[in-house]
Amino acid sequence: MNKISKLGRRPLLAALSLAGLMALPFGALAQSPIVIKFSHVVADQTPKGQAAIKFKELAEKKLPGKVQVQVFPNSQLFGDGKEMEALLLGDVQMIAPSLSKFDRYTKKVQLFDLPFLFDDMEAVDRFQASANGQALLKSMTNRGLLGLAYWHNGMKQLSTDKDQLKRPEDVKGLKFRIQSSDVLEAQFRALGANPQKMAFSEVYQALQTGVVDGQENTWSNIFSQKFYEVQKTIAETNHGVIDYMVVTNAKWWDGLPA
Template identity: 80%
Template sequence: MKIANRMRRQLLATVGIMAGALAMPMVALAQAPIVIKFSHVVADQTPKGQGALKFKELAEKKFPGRVTVQVFPSSQLFGDGKELEALLLGDVQLIAPSLSKFDRYTKKIQVFDLPFLFDDIAAVDAFQAGPKGQELLGSMVNRGLRGLGYWHNGMKQMSTNQDKLVRPEDVKNLKFRIQASDVLEAQFRALNASPQKMSFSEVYQGLQTGVVDGQENTWSNIYSQKFFEVQKTIAETNHGVIDYMVVTNAKWWDGLPADIRKGLGEAMVQATAHANKLANDFNEADRKKIAEAGKAKIQKLSKEDVAVWRKSMEPVWKKFEGDIGRDLIDAALKSNK
């Protein structure tokens, strides 16, 4: 009887030890931080790079030990052509591609490519913060993508190797480099110019050798890529916007604990404000540097000039209205007020 009791106590002790051993990994697993990989294709010192680092700082401050954000700049993990696929596969949790990358997921995003739709970056801000802009962030959930915020690169300016760039007729028959976008192609065809798709890295040489006569870009891109050195005139058109959307995997995001999801959303709002202020500051500073360099003339446009450009672009708006939606176009125009 005593032997049986002793054996039973030993068995219970062994079971207890085994249960404890099994429980320890479970506890460790429960306490492991949520790791968020934020991959992007530009350098840390850019507004986008700084926005990503600000998000990391804010998220880890809100959830010490519970959330770890790993930022991978300069295509360290994935380049432009692979990052969306990587996000959908769960290999990364956050990316911030150009808005033009999303037209294969929703044609509505093409509203940002429509020329001379927004007066300035303040109008873009108003639209993005408004109901229609916020709706767009959720417009790709059925394709596995959820937008968390818009980050600025800035407003586009138009440049050419000609001495005059004031009205639409000044670009007739000129060759312009464009991003791969149906809207941008239609934009230059409506101006009786020739759109040429060309990678960003090839633009300087294309301008220098005359393969293309002009291009459209933000002040910061025109300065950093030295386009102003191989163009005669830069018209301050503000005719379009180059922005990014910070996106996440919708299934992953919806599976986060509610308090984590809420806190990360708040961190993204703050990081967005930080990145966008930097982008605006960069563009203002780089415009000044271009003017001081004296190599390209900066051509200002009057309200009358802009009205003529806008009128010439209305057929482009009409062409894409069915895909984008008249409601979005009207909301964008109202943001100018």
């Protein structure tokens, strides 16, 4: 698990030094600190959870008395179906949704849902650091969202409550929980599976009660959410990637004192 968590810390540091927050001239801020509510849907011990905690630590250390970061993990404030709306309404200031969650705002980010596009996380790194990858961070400003950085989670694996998951035909007819992505839905339908779009917080119970037969996720999410308790088989497929984009409300960001 230490190796997985490390993947989340490196882009965090890039977010702090390059994405803009630490570069802002905060000396002009008022006496009261700027409060940044950071909402996310996973546990503290996951890569995203650890990155959010580290962000709070570094932001408050570098800007003492000027910024207060409040982190709300595990869908405490908003689930993954509501957090984008909450950001646009100003109820939170930062979120880090899975890249699969942005299809309502831009189709460009859907490329991350394509199967076997990246061989490993190093390949993901290279693309995200490229001009094309960086351009995606600003692809939703017309919809009120500004991307600040990418954070890693890892490569996706398949799990099921069945005894065998060795060949593509083994998923035929099975119900798989997926994120709210039409690209992911098309993939599972092409394999003859029955994809079910579902909020992350509902997955464990759905697996436990048989509402779905399986799911796709990273090792860190499988571990932190204890999906292994209600699944018989996990296949290490590395068939896709789950990464996050740290986003803020573009209007709120532009309104910070210069």
